[in-house]
Amino acid sequence: MDKGRTVLEVGADGVAIITIINPPVNSLSFDVFRSLKETFDEANEREDVKAIVVTGAKGKFSGGFDINAFGIMQKGVVEKTSPGLVSVDLLTDTIEGGRKPSVAAIDGLALGGGLELAMACNARISTPVAQLGLPELQLGVIPGGGGTQRLPRLVGLAKALEMMLTSKAIKGDEAHSLGLVDALVSRENLLDTARQWALDIVDRRRPWVASLYKTDKIEPLGEAREILKFARTQAKKRAPNLNHPLVCIDVIEDGIVAGPRAGLWKELEAFEALVASDTCKSLIHIFFSQRGTSKVPGVTDRGLVPRQVKKVGILGGGLMGSGIATALILSNYPVILKEVNEKFLEAGVNRVKANLQSRVKKGKMTEEKFGKTIALLKGTLDYESFKDVDLVIEAVIENVSLKQQIFTELEKYCPPHCILASNTSTIDLNLIGKKTKSEDRIIGAHFFSPAHVMPLLEIVRTKQTSPQIIVDLLDIGRKIRKTPVVVGNCTGFAVNRVFFPYAQAALFLVEHGADVYQIDKAITKFGMPMGPFRLVDLVGFGVGIATGMQFIENFPERTYKSMLLSLMQEDKRSGEAAHKGFYLYDDRRRANPDPEVKNYIEKSRSISGVTVDPKLVKLSEKDIIEMIFFPVVNEACRVLDEGIAVKAADLDIATVFGMGFPPYRGGLVFWADSLGSKYIYSRLAEWSKLYGDFFNPSAYLAARAAKGIPLSASVEQAQSRL
Numbered sequence: 126m127d128k129g130r131t132v133l134e135v136g137a138d139g140v141a142i143i144t145i146i147n148p149p150v151n152s153l154s155f156d157v158f159r160s161l162k163e164t165f166d167e168a169n170e171r172e173d174v175k176a177i178v179v180t181g182a183k184g185k186f187s188g189g190f191d192i193n194a195f196g197i198m199q200k201g202v203v204e205k206t207s208p209g210l211v212s213v214d215l216l217t218d219t220i221e222g223g224r225k226p227s228v229a230a231i232d233g234l235a236l237g238g239g240l241e242l243a244m245a246c247n248a249r250i251s252t253p254v255a256q257l258g259l260p261e262l263q264l265g266v267i268p269g270g271g272g273t274q275r276l277p278r279l280v281g282l283a284k285a286l287e288m289m290l291t292s293k294a295i296k297g298d299e300a301h302s303l304g305l306v307d308a309l310v311s312r313e314n315l316l317d318t319a320r321q322w323a324l325d326i327v328d329r330r331r332p333w334v335a336s337l338y339k340t341d342k343i344e345p346l347g348e349a350r351e352i353l354k355f356a357r358t359q360a361k362k363r364a365p366n367l368n369h370p371l372v373c374i375d376v377i378e379d380g381i382v383a384g385p386r387a388g389l390w391k392e393l394e395a396f397e398a399l400v401a402s403d404t405c406k407s408l409i410h411i412f413f414s415q416r417g418t419s420k421v422p423g424v425t426d427r428g429l430v431p432r433q434v435k436k437v438g439i440l441g442g443g444l445m446g447s448g449i450a451t452a453l454i455l456s457n458y459p460v461i462l463k464e465v466n467e468k469f470l471e472a473g474v475n476r477v478k479a480n481l482q483s484r485v486k487k488g489k490m491t492e493e494k495f496g497k498t499i500a501l502l503k504g505t506l507d508y509e510s511f512k513d514v515d516l517v518i519e520a521v522i523e524n525v526s527l528k529q530q531i532f533t534e535l536e537k538y539c540p541p542h543c544i545l546a547s548n549t550s551t552i553d554l555n556l557i558g559k560k561t562k563s564e565d566r567i568i569g570a571h572f573f574s575p576a577h578v579m580p581l582l583e584i585v586r587t588k589q590t591s592p593q594i595i596v597d598l599l600d601i602g603r604k605i606r607k608t609p610v611v612v613g614n615c616t617g618f619a620v621n622r623v624f625f626p627y628a629q630a631a632l633f634l635v636e637h638g639a640d641v642y643q644i645d646k647a648i649t650k651f652g653m654p655m656g657p658f659r660l661v662d663l664v665g666f667g668v669g670i671a672t673g674m675q676f677i678e679n680f681p682e683r684t685y686k687s688m689l690l691s692l693m694q695e696d697k698r699s700g701e702a703a704h705k706g707f708y709l710y711d712d713r714r715r716a717n718p719d720p721e722v723k724n725y726i727e728k729s730r731s732i733s734g735v736t737v738d739p740k741l742v743k744l745s746e747k748d749i750i751e752m753i754f755f756p757v758v759n760e761a762c763r764v765l766d767e768g769i770a771v772k773a774a775d776l777d778i779a780t781v782f783g784m785g786f787p788p789y790r791g792g793l794v795f796w797a798d799s800l801g802s803k804y805i806y807s808r809l810a811e812w813s814k815l816y817g818d819f820f821n822p823s824a825y826l827a828a829r830a831a832k833g834i835p836l837s838a839s840v841e842q843a844q845s846r847l
């Protein structure tokens with residue numbers, strides 16, 4: 126079956142309108158490219174056609190190259206059209222160099238290959254709200270349809286580099302002021318203006334421009350080299366593990382030095398090599414997995430329609446509650462924030478104000494918008510105004526009996542349709558709802574701190590939570606621009622539970638002789654935003670110890686028991702907030718190693734009765750990474766085995782968006798599969814013999830390793846092979 130097409134319609138004015146049709150985003154599949162070639166050839170040949178306008182169906186120009194086709198290319202399947210033919214033969218020779226002028230009429234999206242197609246046209250007309258960008262780097266590749274050559278020639282090198290290296294799209298009005306589009310019009314006038322523009326080019330009333338050969342915007346060689354040098358330094362700093370941003374800069378430079386046509390060929394060569402890279406495979410996995418988290422079997426396939434949420438109640442104005450309130454009012458939800466006394470309430474409201482003010486300071490929000498947004502927040506000390514809320518999110522301290530009391534009160538004061546959510550990060554939701562008769566509408570809405578910034582929303586369902594409530598919360602998650610992941614109920618849910626061994630393994634290693642700062646360095650070099658010790662400092666030892674207790678209670682056989690955090694906390698070294706933990710913090714919150722930490726480690730070692738193991742003192746970076754992450758992978762296996770996560774890809778997304786696992790490694794399980802279940806099992810088995818049950822491989826890992834089955838294979842897939 127064909128994946129997309131274009132249609133050609135010739136008007137009485139002699140303008141051929143070529144429309145791309147490939148829902149939902151008019152992506153450019155091989156079939157669309159083949160069809161574009163046919164319709165452009167036809168339009169160029171037909172006597173009754175004077176000029177050409179290309180546009181996308183249903184208000185979307187094009188979301189770019191069909192990302193599914195990367196998979197086809199990676200498998201080495203030869204397709205009907207190769208991207209090489211697209212960039213030179215189709216875009217450059219047929220469209221840009223065609224016998225008749227072409228104009229792109231852009232509404233909605235012109236991203237990646239979509240913008241490249243538009244740039245190959247001889248002019249571009251856009252709506253002010255259309256989004257134009259080259260986000261290819263986000264997928265581990267560079268633009269492959271001439272984008273590296275045409276964009277710098279249309280908007281100048283510095284802006285083009287910024288757009289490509291950040292993958293951020295710009296709106297039509299900015300594109301107009303930069304010269305990327307030639308005119309801005311309303312949606313209603315888009316096609317008529319584009320038609321007239323095309324005819325004006327024919328009649329020489331407007332210039333017939335080939336962007337590839339424009340010279341007025343591109344900087345002279347010396348200046349260009351300086352800009353490129355700066356961009357290289359920035360790219361290396363921002364993503365030291367990534368090569369493709371540097372390849373992108375090289376290809377741009379090649380085009381400036383050797384000319385744009387040579388640049389096109391360089392671009393193609395680099396594009397094809399990058400498509401086969403592990404980085405590209407990982408980032409494409411992340412792209413589709415992120416969109417897959419909101420497809421929950423047995424829940425989102427029932428045809429349920431999310432109910433409208435008009436008003437939200439939040440209990441607790443602490444760090445989490447105020448962050449959640451901020452996220453909601455930023456998406457225009459009216460919020461009632463409840464606290465226990467005036468002082469706490471004022472502090473909570475002030476936190477929300479401060480969150481918004483920081484956006485104003487950064488220029489992301491106007492004073493006027495600040496006023497409108499904060500007006501959506503109302504404070505209260507009682508439940509009076511909860512009688513018409515559609516959703517409540519409880520965000521008080523982690524205390525079971527307090528939460529139980531709150532939920533019985535909520536049941537009394539909130540309407541019967543209201544979603545009753547808790548932001549607990551560890552407590553069993555069945556316990557929280559135990560004293561109510563509303564267990565079917567109780568759900569976990571676990572945000573990550575700071576809640577208005579961190580992108581993940583862990584939605585926790587119990588066996589009783591109704592599918593409608595899950596569908597409602599998924600919808601709210603999407604509206605507040607979070608990536609939701611639906612998981613089952615257990616201690617720590619998916620993210621905290623999977624990542625618990627991260628700090629545990631680190632504590633094990635230092636008690637056995639490894640160095641705190643070397644561990645953090647190896648882990649940040651791997652691509653985590655911070656190592657386990659820096660993370661414990663950030664979270665605070667109080668939370669670290671309390672979470673540890675939960676795990677000791679629930680998974681005693683595999684918790685590594687260390688006194689190190691308690692010893693340090695006793696000495697008021699409780700993390701970044703106290704200005705000292707594993708690091709010392711200066712006034713600018715810069716973390717500096719502290720030789721004194723050694724004394725605490727020695728004390729803790731003697732309490733645990735552990736001796737230094739010479740093998741663990743001088744570990745290679747690879748060993749550090751494996752000894753920290755394989756226990757994390759092992760726990761992920763248990764979480765999959767118990768059905769807490771429905772699919773491995775959900776854990777990949779949860780680890781990337783909740784813990785900052787490097788997306789270019791594809792998420793935790795994807796990365797583990799790149800190493801192989803057999804290898805991970807053999808390492809853990811070896812360590813469990815040497816160092817005890819903390820490293821004991823799980824049954825799920827053992828079974829998959831025995832048959833060489835990937836950890837990400839679904840239970841059904843695995844069963845058919847076991």
Ligand SMILES: C[C@H](O)CC(=O)SCCNC(=O)CCNC(=O)[C@H](O)C(C)(C)COP(=O)(O)OP(=O)(O)OC[C@H]1O[C@@H](n2cnc3c(N)ncnc32)[C@H](O)[C@@H]1OP(=O)(O)O
Nearest residue numbers: 150152188189190191192193236237238260268269270416
């Ligand atoms: C040769 C060239 O230089 C190479 C390229 O062009 S690489 C591709 C460059 N393009 C991109 O990176 C754009 C990627 N897409 C996006 O950023 C966003 O999807 C978007 C801004 C287009 C739309 O966002 P939004 O409205 O939130 O919808 P979103 O849920 O993301 O996507 C809707 C559907 O379209 C699909 N889709 C989006 N872009 C796609 C693409 N380029 N190819 C294939 N499918 C795509 C999504 O997978 C999703 O499918 P689903 O409904 O089955 O899950």
